[in-house]
Amino acid sequence: MVSGEQIDSPFTIHHMSVNIQIDSISKKYADVMALNNISLSIKSGELFGFIGPDGAGKTSLFRILTSLLLPTSGKASIGEFDVVKDYKKIRQNTGYMPGRFSLYLDLTVEENLDFYASIFNTTVKENYELIKDIYVQIEPFKKRRAGDLSGGMKQKLALSCALIHSPHLIILDEPTTGVDAVSRMEFWELLKKMQKMGMTIIVSTPYMDEAALCDRVALMQNGNLLAVDTPNNIVKSYKGSLFAVKAYNMHKLLDDLGSLGDTSQVFRFGETIHITSTINDDKVYMESVNKQLIDKGYKDISIHKVNPVIEDCFLSLMDKDVE
Amino acid sequence: MKAFIKKEFFHIFRDYRSMVILFGMPLVMVLLFGFAITNDITNVRIAILDNSKDVVTNQITQKLISSGYFILEDNIESQNDIEKIFTEGRVKEVVVFEADFARKLKTEGKAHVQLILDASDPNTANIISSYTTGVISSYSLELMSQTSMIPVKINIESRMYYNPELKSVYMFVPGIITILLMLVSTMMTSISITREKEMGTMEALLVSPLKPIQIIIGKVMPYTLLSFINLIVILLLARFVFMMPVAGNLVLLIVESLLFILMSLALGILISTISKTQQQAMLLSMFALMLPTILLSGFIFPVENMPILLQYLSHIMPSKWFIIIVKNIMLKGTGILYFWKETLIILAMTLFFIGMSVKKFKIRLE
Numbered sequence: 001m002v003s004g005e006q007i008d009s010p011f012t013i014h015h016m017s018v019n020i021q022i023d024s025i026s027k028k029y030a031d032v033m034a035l036n037n038i039s040l041s042i043k044s045g046e047l048f049g050f051i052g053p054d055g056a057g058k059t060s061l062f063r064i065l066t067s068l069l070l071p072t073s074g075k076a077s078i079g080e081f082d083v084v085k086d087y088k089k090i091r092q093n094t095g096y097m098p099g100r101f102s103l104y105l106d107l108t109v110e111e112n113l114d115f116y117a118s119i120f121n122t123t124v125k126e127n128y129e130l131i132k133d134i135y136v137q138i139e140p141f142k143k144r145r146a147g148d149l150s151g152g153m154k155q156k157l158a159l160s161c162a163l164i165h166s167p168h169l170i171i172l173d174e175p176t177t178g179v180d181a182v183s184r185m186e187f188w189e190l191l192k193k194m195q196k197m198g199m200t201i202i203v204s205t206p207y208m209d210e211a212a213l214c215d216r217v218a219l220m221q222n223g224n225l226l227a228v229d230t231p232n233n234i235v236k237s238y239k240g241s242l243f244a245v246k247a248y249n250m251h252k253l254l255d256d257l258g259s260l261g262d263t264s265q266v267f268r269f270g271e272t273i274h275i276t277s278t279i280n281d282d283k284v285y286m287e288s289v290n291k292q293l294i295d296k297g298y299k300d301i302s303i304h305k306v307n308p309v310i311e312d313c314f315l316s317l318m319d320k321d322v323e
Numbered sequence: 324m325k326a327f328i329k330k331e332f333f334h335i336f337r338d339y340r341s342m343v344i345l346f347g348m349p350l351v352m353v354l355l356f357g358f359a360i361t362n363d364i365t366n367v368r369i370a371i372l373d374n375s376k377d378v379v380t381n382q383i384t385q386k387l388i389s390s391g392y393f394i395l396e397d398n399i400e401s402q403n404d405i406e407k408i409f410t411e412g413r414v415k416e417v418v419v420f421e422a423d424f425a426r427k428l429k430t431e432g433k434a435h436v437q438l439i440l441d442a443s444d445p446n447t448a449n450i451i452s453s454y455t456t457g458v459i460s461s462y463s464l465e466l467m468s469q470t471s472m473i474p475v476k477i478n479i480e481s482r483m484y485y486n487p488e489l490k491s492v493y494m495f496v497p498g499i500i501t502i503l504l505m506l507v508s509t510m511m512t513s514i515s516i517t518r519e520k521e522m523g524t525m526e527a528l529l530v531s532p533l534k535p536i537q538i539i540i541g542k543v544m545p546y547t548l549l550s551f552i553n554l555i556v557i558l559l560l561a562r563f564v565f566m567m568p569v570a571g572n573l574v575l576l577i578v579e580s581l582l583f584i585l586m587s588l589a590l591g592i593l594i595s596t597i598s599k600t601q602q603q604a605m606l607l608s609m610f611a612l613m614l615p616t617i618l619l620s621g622f623i624f625p626v627e628n629m630p631i632l633l634q635y636l637s638h639i640m641p642s643k644w645f646i647i648i649v650k651n652i653m654l655k656g657t658g659i660l661y662f663w664k665e666t667l668i669i670l671a672m673t674l675f676f677i678g679m680s681v682k683k684f685k686i687r688l689e
Contacts, residue, residue, distance in 0.1 A: 066530050068688045087686070088532065096530045100523035106337045107330065118326035119531045161527070 017044045018079045018093075018169045018200045020065070025074035027060045027223075034060040036223040037074070042202065042216075044079075047195045049214030050204040051310065056220040058204040059099055062173050065202070066096045078169060092120075095167035099174045101158035105147030109138055109157055112146050113164060120165035130197070131160045134190055152183030159190070170194065172203040176210065188213050208311035219314050226317040231310060238308040238316065240264060241282050244272040246302040247293060256296055260289060265316050274312060327533075327541030334515065335545060341511060349503050349553050353560045356495040367451050368396040369416045370408050375424035379466075383436075386462050387418065392454050405439060415441045416451050496561045497649035498622035500554060501642045504580065505587045505616055507550045510608035512591030516542055517604040520595075526688065535684040543588045550584045570656030576649070579666065583645045586669055589676035590641075596683040616642040644668045 020042040027035040035057045042048045050058045063069040064076060067087035076083045081090050103112050113135075117124045128135070134156050141149065146157060155175055162170060172191075176184045188210065195201055203214070211217045212231045219226040219234070227234055242265075247253050250273070257266045257275055262285060265276040277285040286303050293301050335341050369387070373380050387393045396414045399405065405417050419437040421427070428434040438455055440448040519525040528538055554577070561567040569576060591608070598604040616622070619633060620642040629637065637643050644665040651657045659666065 063526075063688060068526060068529060070687060091530050092532050094530065096527070098523050098526045102522070102524040102527035104330065104334070104524060105522070107333055111330070111333060115326050115330050116527070116531075119528065119533050121532070 019044050020079075020169070020200070020202075021075075021077045022061075022065075023075040023077075025061070025064060025071045025076055027057070027064065027069065028072045033223050035064075035071070038223075038225055039074075040218060040225065040228050042200070044200050045195070045198065047191060047201045047203070047213075047215045049211055049217040050202070050220055051206075051208060051211045051217050051314065052204075052220035053206055055222070057223040058220060059173055060223075062096070062171050062202070062204065066094055066171055067091060093168050095162040095165065095170035097158050097162040097170070097172045097175055099177070101154050103146040103154060103158055103161065106145060108143055108145050109149070110142040112157060113160055116161040117164045122165050124164065127164055127166050130166050131163050133193060134160050134163075151179045152186075155179050155183065155187060156190075159187075163194070167199070169200045169202070172201070174204050174206065176205055176207065184210070208309070208314060211310040217310070219310075219317060221314075221318050226314070226320075234310060234313050235308050238313050240276040240278055241285070242306050242308045242312060243275050243277065243282075243286065243289070243303055244269065244306045245275055245289070245293075246272045246300075247298045248300055249298070253293075253298065256293070256298075257289075260292060262288070265312075265319065267315050269311070274306070276316070324537055324541060327537070328544050331515070331541060331545040335511075335549070344511065345507060345549055345553070346556075348506065349499075349556050350560070352499050352503060353496070353557055354564070356499055365392060367393050367416065367454075368414045369393045369418060369455075370397045370399050370405075370414045371395065372399045372402070372405065372417055372419045374422040375420050377423075377425035379425040379428060379434075380420040383420070383459060383462055384418075387455065387458050390454075390458050392451075392458070409439075409441055412441075415447065416455065418455065495622075496557070496565070496567055497646050497653055498617075498620070500557050500580070500649055501583070501620065501622065501645050502613065502616055503553055503557065504550050504584050505612060505642060506608075507553055508546055508584050508587030509591040509594065509612055510605060511549075512542055512546050512588050513594040513598065513604040513608055514601050515546075516592065516595035517598055517601045521600055529686065529688070535686060536681065539592055539680070539684065543592070546588060546591075547581075547584055550587075551581065554580050554584075567653070569653050571652035572658065575659060576652045579645070579648050579652070579669075582666070582669055582673065583641070586641055586673040586676060589673055589680055592680040593676050593683065596680055596685065615640055619643065620646050622646055641669055641672050 022038055022040050022042075025035055025038045026033070038057075038061065050056075050061065052058055060069060064071050065078065065083055067083050067090045070084060078090055078094065081093075083090055104115070107115065113124055117127070124131075138149075138153055138156050138160070141153065146154060149157065159172070159175065162172070176187055179187070184207075191201055191203065192213075205211075211219075211234075214231065216228065216230050217234065218228045227237075229237070245253070245257060250268075254266065254268060254273055257263065257273055260266075260275070262277060262279050263275050264278050265274065267274055275289070279285055282305055286305075289303055290301055335345065371384055373384070384395070388395050393416075397408060399408060399417070405419075408414055408417065417439040419439065421435045421437075424434045436459060438452050440452055516525075519528060558569065558573075558576075562569070590612070594604055594607050594611075598607055615636075619629070619637040620640050621637065622642070648662045648665050648669075651662050655661075
């Protein structure tokens with residue numbers, strides 16, 4: 001049990017449970033429904049991802065969880081604290097990294113970190129162990145102004161700032177958006193490390209490939225939850241067999257594949273087009289597609305079966321949601 | 324808290340725009356108002372239409388010319404020449420003495436001078452007329468004491484006001500102090516708070532355990548100090564560049580100014596709670612505050628001459644009351660007894676704005 005008095009004293013991350021309960025939360029702006037009756041729970045110690053495009057409602061949900069916004073209806077709690085009633089306690093124990101890195105661009109790296117440490121009544125020294133792994137990478141630039149840092153560096157600094165008060169729970173809103181691929185991978189390794197230290201991590205991202213790195217993910221679209229499960233289970237639940245098709249004249253191919261029989265999903269996936277068969281016999285389906293394409297005059301046709309990834313699942317769930 | 328204030332100073336000193344507003348503005352404004360936009364006049368070209376040509380009119384003419392304000396462009400002979408000399412643009416003023424000026428003055432005890440002014444620039448016309456009136460009046464006083472005759476009266480036909488001793492810079496300094504304190508305190512605080520909103524750092528401040536009052540004080544402290552430095556700079560400029568003394572109690576002036584600074588800061592915070600962007604905050608401070616401060620506070624235009632509606636409006640301008648206080652202390656040298664009401668008004672406004680901004684300061688987004 002953690003009482004109000006104990007909150008202010010230094011705590012060990014490992015012993016506080018921060019199960020998160022989100023109960024039919026809705027948020028309405030003027031006439032836009034940003035969140036539509038969202039319910040889910042996140043277990044203490046989980047690395048949980050919210051995956052969805054811009055406008056899915058991820059930021060609104062995060063702001064409600066960090067007590068920055070009031071939900072239009074519904075309830076949410078972190079551990080035993082209600083996000084509306086106990087907002088002061090929530091703020092004390094939550095690290096939040098907003099979508100726009102909230103750094104003071106005219107302050108240096110060091111000054112930013114010192115400032116954030118001091119507003120949480122702590123010092124960089126006190127919690128240095130916690131941010132060491134991240135901070136060593138930006139330390140050479142500590143005299144540089146935050147505005148002059150690269151995207152990846154800014155992101156690491158912002159994460160250090162969000163971590164400096166050793167929160168039990170850290171909420172990261174699109175931390176990897178606008179950051180190069182290498183920095184993105186490094187960043188996820190850092191998150192894994194933090195999770196091992198006992199922190200509960202909630203992260204949002206528009207990048208589907210990052211979903212596989214989370215323990216569990218929630219797929220979101222237009223304020224609705226499409227699915228909540230482990231990345232594996234979501235992939236497994238994909239209905240039908242998925243095939244990647246390639247040929248000349250990709251643009252026309254997309255249209256022609258759309259008019260094929262026995263086919264449910266057709267969408268572009270990188271260099272290929274993914275189609276989903278609605279019949280059980282893969283061989284029969286592939287031959288039938290091949291034949292129809294030859295009839296239409298296509299050359300160099302390649303069709304092969306692929307395993308679905310999160311993006312396929314997302315697109316298929318999205319279609320269903322629209323229907 | 325200390326860290327917050329330190330951070331705020333970093334912001335100010337690293338942003339050259341705020342530095343310019345903070346320290347360039349007072350210098351530029353004081354010097355500009357003091358030297359360039361001056362109401363003092365020199366070397367105004369005038370013409371004399373002397374219908375009397377006696378000793379007295381001659382002496383008055385000499386007085387006018389030797390005053391340093393006027394240059395005699397021409398002596399004209401008839402009423403008809405007046406229009407001509409104005410249309411040619413050669414003079415700004417024609418001084419007309421009536422016939423038998425000296426005799427009338429002696430026998431009837433009064434005589435008439437008519438001042439005809441080129442009012443295409445009404446302000447200048449006003450000032451020229453007051454200066455002329457001033458010179459003639461001082462002459463008539465002189466005449467009285469010399470001859471010790473029964474009071475003589477030289478009637479001057481002029482609708483203009485008389486304010487000879489007041490150099491314009493004396494009038495401007497209280498106004499400039501007011502404007503600058505307001506500008507620095509209100510605009511800079513409101514901008515610096517809305518900048519946090521715009522940059523997204525407000526989100527981070529809000530999720531921190533900082534209380535609203537801590538954020539507000541952290542924001543306000545540096546600007547209080549800087550406004551105070553500004554006040555000292557202006558007073559020094561007034562004293563040593565324009566030789567304008569502070570007639571009253573300097574400590575009282577500083578205390579009253581601190582109160583006004585506090586009020587402006589509270590107003591700045593209030594503005595920041597209702598504006599979303601820096602630009603909005605700036606426009607609000609500029610148009611909702613600066614213009615009324617300049618126009619309605621009695622700084623440039625006397626409140627008494629305004630339409631009733633505007634007079635009422637000027638009552639809610641904090642700057643109006645502060646200018647009265649500053650003028651009292653700096654020019655008249657009076658003490659708190661003469662402006663305790665004004666002080667109370669500002670105090671009440673301060674409390675009102677602080678209360679409002681603490682109440683309106685949002686602990687959440689939206």
